[in-house]
Amino acid sequence: MEYDVVIVGAGPAGLSAAIRLMQRAQAAAQELSVCVVEKGSEVGAHILSGAVFEPRALNELLPDWQTLGAPLKTPVTHDDIYWFNNAEQARKIPGIAAPKTMHNSGNFIISAANLCRWLAEQAEGLGVDIFPGFAASELLINDGAVAGIIIGDMGVDRQGQPKDSYTPGMELKAKYTLFAEGCRGHLGKQLINQFKLDLDSAPQHYAIGFKEIWDVPADQHHPGLVVHSAGWPLNDASGGGYLYHSEDQQVVVGLIVDLNYQNPYLNPFEEFQRYKQHPVIRQYLSGGKRVTYGARAIAKGGLHSLPKMSFKGGLLLGCNAGTLNFAKIKGNHTAMKSGMLAAETVADALFNGDLGGEDLTAYASNIKNSWLYTELYSARNFGAAIHKFGSFFGGVYNTLDQNLFQGKLPFTLHDTTPDHACLKLASECQPISYPKPDNQLSFDRLSSVYLSNTNHEEEQPCHLRLKDASIPITFNLAKYAEPAQRYCPAGVYEIIEDEHANPKLQINAQNCIHCKTCDIKDPSQNITWVTPEGGGGPNYPNM
Structure with a gap:
């Protein structure tokens, strides 16, 4: 199938781009x-x-969003902002003593997944084709330019052989392809490497964000109250x-x-x-019921970590490039703006006779001349300051x-050490003892994954690929006590013993969120995440 523009990812960036293209x-x-x-x-199933x-950005994209029924309710x-001294004590920080970027007057508490569902309705109303359940698995490259994407095969067994349900993948060809996969996108990572887009940028930095x-x-619900904290438990x-x-007598809580x-030994x-x-947190959750759980990586390197966002035949959008403003802990509005700017750039080219590629x-010029760049520039030192000086003095x-x-x-802080290179040897660190879950406020990983509605077709190739199957034991376990057992929020990686009582890594790909x-x-850097069959993974209702 051929299109003028193919967009990978129905998140805020991709859908904003689609809407702006049709408006233009x-x-x-x-x-x-x-x-x-x-x-x-x-x-919305994968939006967290x-x-x-x-x-x-929404005001610019759809100024009549209130009339159109956008889910901003x-x-x-x-705003309550705290420094947690320890497990029992906290100090409320006066508004004047907190960065102004943490003030949220005029903002809304929303479900980003529901916002994306609504944006998809607006896009379809303008004539955009949206295909959920189809994973963009490969790049189409012609003469050094991206010419579209290939949708992954469906119905393939663990050995890569067709099953009775086999459906071959499809080529979606485009004059321009926009990649809006979210943080650490599978194809975005390939594009950055293939086109050397990060030669002039600092390493991207990440966090893992949890949400329930x-x-x-x-009597414990106060619609519109926002609570942020730093300090304990992150010693x-x-x-x-x-x-x-939020609405409907619900609160969302995360770290x-x-x-x-x-x-x-740290276990996020x-x-x-x-x-x-x-x-401070328990007072709002006690007596409540947990209904949903999820986790997602966050790109938080900011301005200095942005790669070159254009290449022959396509553009990187939103968190696929790293446009989140970590000083605000917000990335939806910046992702949307990047999508709008991408759409305007592509529309200007196509409507002036550009044949694509x-x-x-x-x-890049359009970004630099926008408020998106102004925001990211003003926040350029935020993450590096936290990394260099710690949470308190960085704050x-x-x-x-x-x-x-x-x-x-008039100066800039840099953080040039990639996150994966920061671990100390296990022999240099103390194991951390964590309390057992009480099943009232704290829970285990597997019961949490259950609430994410995660499912994959079991008979398919593992989408968590090891470059060298021996490294988890000979290197990661020997030197770092195999941290994959702990940093994964879904219990995907386990060290078990084989029939000879030798340790081996077991990958429970079915659990992957x-x-x-x-x-x-x-x-x-031995693990590569590739996209599984379309439709697999979490099914978040309103995250």
Whole structure:
């Protein structure tokens, strides 16, 4: 099938691009064919975000969003920001002492998944073809330019042989292909390597973000209240926690753990379980019921980690490039803006006779001349300051930088060590003892994965590929106590004994919730996450 534009990923960036392309086509009285492919079983199935949403980009994309029924129903009413001293004590930080980027007046507590479902409706109403359940598995490259993508085969067994249900993949050809796969996109990673897009950028930095949705008693629910925290339990890592009071007597709670941590015994999932036991958080969750769980990697390197975002035949959008503004802990509005700018760049080219396959370098200029660049520039030192100075003193630095100097201090901090290279040897670190789950506030990983509605067709090739099957034992286990056992939030990786009582790595790919943490944090960079059959993975209802 041939289109003018193929978009990979029905997230905020991809759908905003699709809508803007059709808006531009209508304004120019031009015909334009646009297709969006989405690996989730439906639009929104793989979308996970906090999310406090800044409507700036939406105001530009669809100014009448309120009339159109956008799912923005809970305005932020109040911000509480805490420093957790330990497991019992906390200090509330006055608003004036917190970076202004953490203030959320005018923002909304939303489900990003439901926003994407609504955006998909708007896109389809404009004539966009959207195909959920189809995974873009390979690039189409012609004469050094991206010419589209290949949808993965369906109905293939573990050995790669067709089953009775076999359906061959399909080529989707395009003049331009826009990649909006989200953080650590499978094809985006290939593109960055193949076209050497990161030669002039710092390494991307990541965190893993956890999220749960709880039904809570009415007297503990305060719609519009936003709670952020730093400090405990992250004694061996940087990051922070959040709890948002959304609609329908629900709260969302989560923890963000930066993946540059050093102790290989750290378990981000267990840190999240401890976080919920703090009195500030416990007061809102006690007596409630956990209804959904998920986790996802977050690209948080900011401006200095952005790769070149254009190449022959295509563009990188949103978190696939790393446009999240970590100073705000927000990436939906920046992803949407990048998608809109990408669409405008492509429309300008096509409507002026471009036949496709070019390197649209005007995209970089369009970004630099937009508020997206201004935001990322003002926040350029945020993550590096936290990494260099720690959560407390890094927070003090960022408060001064953002509140007094508007992000314009005349120097720049850099963090050039990739996250996977930060681990210390296990022999240099102390194991961490985590309490057993109480099954009221804290839980185990497998019962949590159950709530993510994760499913994969079992008889298919493993989508978690090892470059060298011996490395998990000979290198990772020997030197780092195989941290995959702990950093994976879904229990995918286990060290078990074979019939001779020798250790071996077992991969439970069925459990994978597509967070990409293994592809990022593995110290030997031996794991490559590739897309499984379309429709597999989590099925988040309203994350």
